[in-house]
Each structure stands twice: as structure tokens, then as C-alpha cells.
Amino acid sequence: MNIKYRIIILTVTLLIIFALFLKVLNSNKIYQPNQMIGKKIPEFILEDLFDKKIKISSKELLDKDFVVINIWASWCIPCRVEHPLLMNLKKNNQISIIGINYKDERINAKNFLKTYGNPYQLVGVDSNGEVSIQLGAYGVPETYVLNKGKIIFKNIGPINEDFVTKILQLKK
């Protein structure tokens, strides 16, 4: 093979490898599963936090225009960070926020809501974390926005002003 061709092939190969490394280097390292976006919410039934007799079913969420589902726990520190934003969302909006209390003690969860305020229309208890897995969540807090029972977007970790603005724009 001609030496000129060899140099060209070597340069192109090195450039491709360099581009690949650069792409990976700049990509987001935190894995964010988004498989559930665009899909219908999986079926679940949860006990209400305040009244064990009340059952919260995912079927009730299917006909609502916009619903926010927030997975939280009293022991989760980032949940406290996002809590004022949820309270604001409740105050300024007609959007219903459903809470899923993740692997928590009922008494602690109730105290948390008493202390920091209750932004939720309903709070379901996910004592073993199974429903959260069904939703494709892997920790707390995690927030889902549904339109007619379909997940349109979600946020892993505490929500921020940008996320709230995104929700507010939906209502317009």
C-alpha cells in the first residue's frame, strides 16, 4: 500500500477515535432513564396517607388534563429543597399535585407535611417502593408531569424554577 494512503487512513482513524472520546467526555455522566416518557402511566393502587380506607388509583388520573406526580419522603433532604416550589405551584395554579410517599413512616410523613405545608391533593403511600419502580423512578425526589394519563416529561432530583415554568406554560 502507498505510504500516502496509510497516513490518510491512520489520520482518519485517529480523528474518528478522538471525536468519539470527545463526545463521551462531554456527555452527561448521570444516567437518566427516560423510557417512560410518552407512555401511559402504569396501573397502581395506593393507600392514602391520612386515611387507610381511601385508595388512590392511577385510573383516576387518566381523564385529568395535567397532573403532577411527586415522589418524596420525609427523610429525603433534597425533598425539603423543592418543597417551597411545590407549595408555590399549588398556590398559583389549579394543577393537581399527587404525592407518592416513598418508603417512609406514616407519622414522619404527616409531620413533614404539617411543618412544611401540604402541596398535595392526595398522598399515596408506597411503603415498599414498588410503585416507584413501576413508574421507572430510582430515588427521591422525582417528579412526573402527566397529560391525560400519559407521562409528558419528568425531573430526577429536586425540581427547580425552570421546571415550574415549564409546568406553568402547559396550563396556558
Place this chain on the structure above:
Amino acid sequence: MLFRKYFLIIIFFLFNAYPLSANEELKNKIYKNVRCIVCQGQSIYESNSDFALDLKKLISKKIDTGESEKQIYDFLISRYGEWIVFTPRLNFNSLILWLLPLIVFAVGGFLIFRLNTNKKK
């Protein structure tokens, strides 16, 4: 008589334990192939994080209710994506991953073959 009694009891337990251990083996096999996505490079078998423990419980429950290994992987992939399993499935996106070793092997083999024939000449 006493010996026969104990012998029968042992046989009874041996045969009863067998399906249980087969299930356990399958569970462990799945745990080892499921990535703990909140940990760094660990499977849920190795991890004791909350997420791993929850997944193990759920998988165990699914196996006990008679779901197959494939059904469990399909469920996990539908929730967390292909990343959750260590052995990716053969599909369009992973085609290169599966075929690349074969292609490298074939090209390498061809080059060695050509090099050898050239040397002989």
C-alpha cells in the same frame, strides 16, 4: 425402623428443597445481570442500596408468581432502558456491538491469511 423414618424425612426435604434452589439460582442469575443504576459498576446482586434491595424484592416476587427471565428483563428495560441489563439484547442499536468482534475476527483472519500467502510467494 427409626433409620427408615429418618431416611424418608431426609428424602422428603431433599426433593422439596430442589425446586426452591432452582428458583434461587434463577433469581441470583438475574440479580447478577441487572445493573444497580444508582451505584458505580455494581450489579444489584452485589449492592445493598435501597434501589437494589427494592429491585431484588420485586424480581423475587415476579419469579415466585411464575414470570420468566425474559419477561422480567422486558419489564426492567421498559422502565429503565437497555442500560439496566449487563448483557444487551440483540437489536438494531446493539447490532454493531454484537457483530464487531465477528467482523474484526474475519478481517484479522483474512489479513493473516493474505500475509501468509504473500510470504510463501
